[in-house]
Amino acid sequence: MQALRFLLPFLKPYKRLAIGALICLVGLVIFDLSIPRLVQRIIDQGIRVHDQEVVLYTGLLMLCISLLSLAMAVANNYLSVKVGEGVARDLREAVFLQIQDLSFGNLDRMQTGGLMVRLASDTAAVQRIVNISLRIGTRAPLLMLGSLLLMVDTSPSLALRLLPLILLTLAIVTVFMLRMEPLFLMVQQQFDRLNTVLQENISGVRLIKAFVRADHERARFSEVNTVFTGYSIRILRTISTMSPLLTLCVNAGIVLVIWHGGLAAIQGELTVGQIVAFTNYLLTTLTPLAMMAMLSNAWANGLASIRRIKELLETVPEVTDMATGAATPLSALGEGPLGVSFCGVSFRYNQVDPAGNGEKGEWILCDIDLAVKPGSTVAILGATGAGKSTLINLIPRFYDVIGGSILVNGVDIRELRQQDLRALIAVVPQETILFSGTVADNIRYGKPGATLTEVETAARAAQAHDFIVRLPERYETRIEERGGNLSGGQRQRVAIARAILYQPRLLILDDSTSALDVDTEARLQQALTQLPFAHTSLLVAQRVSTVLAADSIVILDKGRVVSQGSHEELLAHCSIYQEIYASQLGDPELSASMFSEAVQP
Missing domain, CATH: 3.40.50.300 (P-loop containing nucleotide triphosphate hydrolases)
Known part of the structure; x- marks a missing residue:
């Protein structure tokens, strides 16, 4: 739920488009659910009593509904794609701007390959989950709920007999979805490693060739690639196990409907049209579950991507400006060349250990006192x-000093934006x-x-x-x-x-x-x-x-x-x-x- 709440601000600008897509989807579901009832009418009130007029007019009504369903589906797809692409674009921009805002200390602890995956692959996964949620992901539960209600309306006793099978199918889908999400998180982490190794090899190809280290790098890439492939195979194995189980549940449901429904029809409790309608509603109940299960990989992947993007966007830059209005204006520095004063400056990297194990880096600079006069040339x-390099990187605030202060024309640089x-x-x-x-x-x-x-x-x-x-x-x-x-x-x-x-x-x-x-x-x-x-x-x-x-x-x-x-x-x-x-x-x-x-x- 936290991941979904994080996504809501990015959906807000596209609220109208999303509502339009959902309205089209509700209309599409209503049309889909009306078809079995019309088939029941054709069988019971048309074919069984040889009434051609009922068959003709009901068939024409079904044709009109099919055309309206087509229009609704096209509109839903168009609006869903617009929302998904818009959210992905805004996420990419937010991730890019966050990377620009992060301090050097933050970036030092992040892998370039991982940042590239978040900017490209993870945002694409979020785009897919938004698109799917506004189409199949919302349509499937609505169809399932509507079909369950119509199954009960058609034959309460038959619906009660099939309830355990429906609950079993739902449990299978839930278990597999819960298993898939951590697997996809591991796949994405390994994908980060894979991209990092690839990026390092591409940027360092001249060095690799110069030192004849191609075999070493090939082995290094192969190791990471093997681990990545292993997790991918585990996901595919999970999906391949789930699919036959769901197919078995669907087929078992059809057999039970024909068996119990046939007995009820013989006893005059159900008509043939009701059995056909009930079978269609059963398929419309179980098939969406199977669809949701098959889409669980996309959902699991998307949720893992949302968490990774959320983690990046919620990273607080180590170097921050003073509150708005509290910063010293540039006019306080006057005109002309800048003078720089280091007053008892001390610094070390990893002052705050992200792993939380209390370890900190060794001191790189210790109690530096140095004055650079305006207009002078000073060599270090x-x-x-x-x-x-660490000393001069402190002047533009690529890093902040741990101890002491740096003054520019007498003003502490931390007071400037x-x-x-x-x-x-x-x-x-x-x-x-x-x-x-x-x-x-x-x-x-x-x-x-x-x-x-x-x-x-x-x-x-x-x-x-x-x-x-x-x-x-x-x-x-x-x-x-x-x-x-x-x-x-x-x-x-x-x-x-x-x-x-x-x-x-x-x-x-x-x-x-x-x-x-x-x-x-x-x-x-x-x-x-x-x-x-x-x-x-x-x-x-x-x-x-x-x-x-x-x-x-x-x-x-x-x-x-x-x-x-x-x-x-x-x-x-x-x-x-x-x-x-x-x-x-x-x-x-x-x-x-x-x-x-x-x-x-």
């Missing part, structure tokens, strides 16, 4: 796993994401109305213009899925151009020049200092050459700030920086040469 350097805060920031992540479309479309992604001239200007600053003009269609060249027709360095430069065109007040580059050669990176760093808009820059890097020209370099180690200063200051006093410098550049004269080139105007 450290080994892999030092917490660099997420949308307002992120509108001031451009982040170029480690993993470059490009969308299907042209090069120009990808660059103007954050500023859809940008002219081609603005796009080219941003591309020149990102050192991307030269390679773009060598592409077959220049800026109109189509980018393949995930940028497959561009090199790693080209993808990074397109992503940087996208961020530059956005003209943010805070530009964050998260190790996004790692695929560039030293000369190209040096030209890019020089271009970033000459952008035609005021901004603050945060550079996350592992290479010393990336941070040489920064106003300040922050050394992060094991989640703590261990030192901060200019290149020369750190080289003189910070042992960690000295080790990084020695391992990457080694020669002090080479380092000095690179430093002078990096800061040269």
Whole structure:
């Protein structure tokens, strides 16, 4: 019932269509139930007494009813499909918007394949259950109830004799439906796993081929596929067991009607027409039960899908805005580049364990105190796993701090609406994401109305213009899925151009020049200092050459700030920086040469 209550708000916009479908369905049921009575009339009042007029007029009436039934069925099908498709569309949109609203912490615990199944397969299952409920699913119980009443009206004694058989059939259907729902839930969970493995193999096909791991991935897919197939077979086995039992009940009912009805007819208690009508009503009682049983897989599948969608839509984002009206307006930040202050910031992933077993992640950042002045360029350097990316991901509130606070121009970022805060920031992540479309479309992604001239200007600053003009269609060249027709360095430069065109007040580059050669990176760093808009820059890097020209370099180690200063200051006093410098550049004269080139105007 909870699943059905959850679905009601999505049905509300289509209330009139649904009521229209049900009205057509009630009319269709009434017409269906009238046919056996008319057959009884033809036999008892027409054929038995040789009255052709009764046969003729009753036959014409049956023909008219059949035509009306056809019209009602067509109207019911049309309206049911409209309601089902509308509900499915609204559910897909709600699921998509929920995925967009969820925080990174929520998404980290969800599988991509599972989300795709909810968006596509589960919503389709709900569409089917709505469609079926407005057609066969409602028609079957109405037919069954109406037939039972007319059976009692036709012959109470015969109906009483068949009552145990009807109850037995109902019990069989109920038991099998209760068994089917958990099986379908397991099938959908395994389908999630199957989709996840498939999605990972498709996205990582180059890596799989490079490491010759096709056999391993084939075995991995085969294992998941075997489990999925096993649960599917259990469902089919259940259905195949149920069908013969229902057929046996229907046939037994017909035999009992003919037996007891025949004896009653011989004794003059029933007419032949009544026996025929009673038999038809019995079939109209048992057949809907069989139909409902056969449709139980769709219902079980649909109910399981509703529960899964409900679970997703009721997931509360870990990062939320303040109540409406309580948020600080953007005007409080003033104009110009943003200054960022980290005040005793601590953070760990999995602060709230979804399994409820009390386990939490280890601390990634510990008591970070750091000030980034407006308009400055600050680099964050450290080994892999030092917490660099985590630190900058806290600024746009991809995650919320566990301890301490982050201030932007003196305002706690938790007091700002997420949308307002992120509108001031451009982040170029480690993993470059490009969308299907042209090069120009990808660059103007954050500023859809940008002219081609603005796009080219941003591309020149990102050192991307030269390679773009060598592409077959220049800026109109189509980018393949995930940028497959561009090199790693080209993808990074397109992503940087996208961020530059956005003209943010805070530009964050998260190790996004790692695929560039030293000369190209040096030209890019020089271009970033000459952008035609005021901004603050945060550079996350592992290479010393990336941070040489920064106003300040922050050394992060094991989640703590261990030192901060200019290149020369750190080289003189910070042992960690000295080790990084020695391992990457080694020669002090080479380092000095690179430093002078990096800061040269």
